[in-house]
Amino acid sequence: MCGIIGLHLRDPALHPMLGRLLDDMLCGVSERGPDSVGIAVYGDEERNPPGHAAVSVLRAPGDLATTVAGLLPGTPAVTTQAAGDTTVLTAPVAVDALIAAVAAAAPGALVVGSGTDLVVYKGAGHPQDLARTYGLRDVTGWQGLAHTRMATESAINPEGCHPYSVGADQCLVHNGSFSNHATIRRELARQGVVFDSENDSEVGARFVAACLAEGDDLEKALLRLGETFDGFYTLLVTTADGFAVVRDEIACKPAVIAEHPRWVAMASEFRALADLPGIDEARIFEPDPGKVYTWQR
Numbered sequence: 001m002c003g004i005i006g007l008h009l010r011d012p013a014l015h016p017m018l019g020r021l022l023d024d025m026l027c028g029v030s031e032r033g034p035d036s037v038g039i040a041v042y043g044d045e046e047r048n049p050p051g052h053a054a055v056s057v058l059r060a061p062g063d064l065a066t067t068v069a070g071l072l073p074g075t076p077a078v079t080t081q082a083a084g085d086t087t088v089l090t091a092p093v094a095v096d097a098l099i100a101a102v103a104a105a106a107p108g109a110l111v112v113g114s115g116t117d118l119v120v121y122k123g124a125g126h127p128q129d130l131a132r133t134y135g136l137r138d139v140t141g142w143q144g145l146a147h148t149r150m151a152t153e154s155a156i157n158p159e160g161c162h163p164y165s166v167g168a169d170q171c172l173v174h175n176g177s178f179s180n181h182a183t184i185r186r187e188l189a190r191q192g193v194v195f196d197s198e199n200d201s202e203v204g205a206r207f208v209a210a211c212l213a214e215g216d217d218l219e220k221a222l223l224r225l226g227e228t229f230d231g232f233y234t235l236l237v238t239t240a241d242g243f244a245v246v247r248d249e250i251a252c253k254p255a256v257i258a259e260h261p262r263w264v265a266m267a268s269e270f271r272a273l274a275d276l277p278g279i280d281e282a283r284i285f286e287p288d289p290g291k292v293y294t295w296q297r
């Protein structure tokens, strides 16, 4: 199983409601993945203020903000927000500088999300309990997604949660399993790619990140993924301005897309979309096998 929800808001009047809409959607997929949940939010100006980078960290030591500030030029103000297993650090510096400072300050910590617009939360436990821990209903912004996990390929722990956010403002969530991920992992590792987990979906995320870094757009990157990976998948991939959905060539895993003038949404099951405002006027369809659907901000 595993459950996916994603919401891309076209109408800024809905931005203050993003968290409430996501939380209601999450209820519809919680039982597809009771092991753990990950949530990603784009455009919440309280959690990731304009002009700042945010880095989401697992296994963060208590004094991380002070140590990180001391390592950054000019000792800028570094804020921390702890939510369950995830600690979010923000600072008015470049994303790479904040990641490097976290790595130097806490070698045992793991960065699981980063960007100038993005905040990621991950944890093991029931999705609805963790949604409360993350304050999901209070979230604002223009785009968000969540993944409820029933593990197939690696341990049930926060590291195994989706989204895999392995490039600035990028996220990938996956329902399914890749059968040749070990081979692709070895090829990417030979090219210098470093992995954080044993999870198959991380390999997909690292592959997409490498394609985007080579200059592919989201559609091209996901078509290349389809040519390279064997197995089953529904994927939702998001970037600083994009939202993309793709299913494998035999559409083994479920997905429903709803498109409305005010928003675009996808979920593993329709019931997660049923309470969206204006759902009765939305164009609702199952994505065709192997076809990449993308939307830009």
Ligand SMILES: NC(=O)CC[C@H](N)C(=O)O
Binding pocket: 001, 002, 149, 150, 151, 152, 153, 154, 160, 174, 175, 176, 177, 178, 199, 200, 201
């Ligand atoms: N049930 C699923 O879709 C699992 C997704 C992925 N293979 C994982 O183990 O995390």
